[in-house]
Amino acid sequence: MTGFLDYTSGNVDALLQATLEHTVLVLQGLGLAVLIGLPLAALTYRARSRTAVLAVAGVFLTIPSYALFGLLITPLGLGTAPSVVALTLYAFLPVLRNAIVGLREIDPAVVESARGMGLSRLQVLLRVELPLALPVIITGLRVAAQMLLGIAAIAAAVNGPGLGNLILQGLSSAGTPFAVYLTLQGVLGIIVLAILFDLLFAALNRLTTSRGMIHV
Template identity: 35%
Template sequence: MKKMIDYLMENGGEILTKALEHLYISSISLFFGIIVAVPIGIALTRSKPAAKIVMAIASILQTVPSFALLALMIPLFGVGKKPAIVSLFIYSLLPILRNTYLGIAGVDNSLIDAAKGMGMTRAQTLLRVQIPMAMPVIMGGIRLSAVYVLAWTTLAAYVGAGGLGDLIFNGLTNAIMPMVVWGTLPVTILAIIVDFLFGILEDKLSPNKTSEVES
């Protein structure tokens, strides 16, 4: 325990820097995953055959081993943060895409018919009825993807992207256990905090909570 505390006292600044770097890579990857997967997931509800094809492609990409995907990105983007962000972006897609599709497709048809009866256009029905009703399911996919991406970002160290993976792998290579612990512990804490915050956001954006606030 003393070694752990001593390492923290001596290298606290570096741990914080690596944690912020880790969070930056994860956030950028997740952001692009959201802005790409949510619109595609919504669009796929218009065509079931297209949905099957796109979901199959996303599932296949998800099964590619992390190290293999990172290695494939190096000839295209070199080393550093760019190949890591592209790889993590690809991994973030499936949970968001699947949940967006299922959330929008699962909205009760009677609500859609009621919206049409009120004179709403297709765009208005989507924005005012379908997306709000599907939001808990969509947020569930984003929440899951966020935790996955935070964990997978540790592997980004292999392509020189930095982050807490640097501490983990350097610690394992040099048999410095305090370095491994202080690389692993912040990842776990970040994942718990992010999951908790997205859980609150998911709860706030649920239709029942939204209605309570408006009333």
């Protein structure tokens, strides 16, 4: 234990740097998934094509992460690019599915009365449907973020940034005492991030949910 703490005080800068990179990487993947997933959900949630879209998003999730990162090297090279794209693909299903479910769960009478009062399709979506679906959408983001924090460690295998590099270094120096320390740093860093992200999303959910929608 003292050995681990001593070691950590020696490389704390590298640890913080890796943690920051890891956070940014996950946020990039998540952000991209939201940018593509939300409009896609808004376009397809009423249409039959949503089943096909969800099926494709589901397939991404079944590809083993090592393989997906590896496959992306061919078109995107090494480093951050394939890492972000891989994470986006993994986040796609929870983001898209929750958005579709959230939009479909809205009381049809609310949408009908909004249309009946003369709100345009876009106004109904932005002022009524998205705010009402927001709690479900945020839950999707929360699930996706937890998942990405773990998967992002694989990015190190394609020269990507993040805490995975500490774990990878640990693996490559197996047999030395540092091996365990490095791996432990990577793992603990991810756990701490997971807790922080969860708190963040809980706060976000509370902030964006109207008083009128909290079920007591």
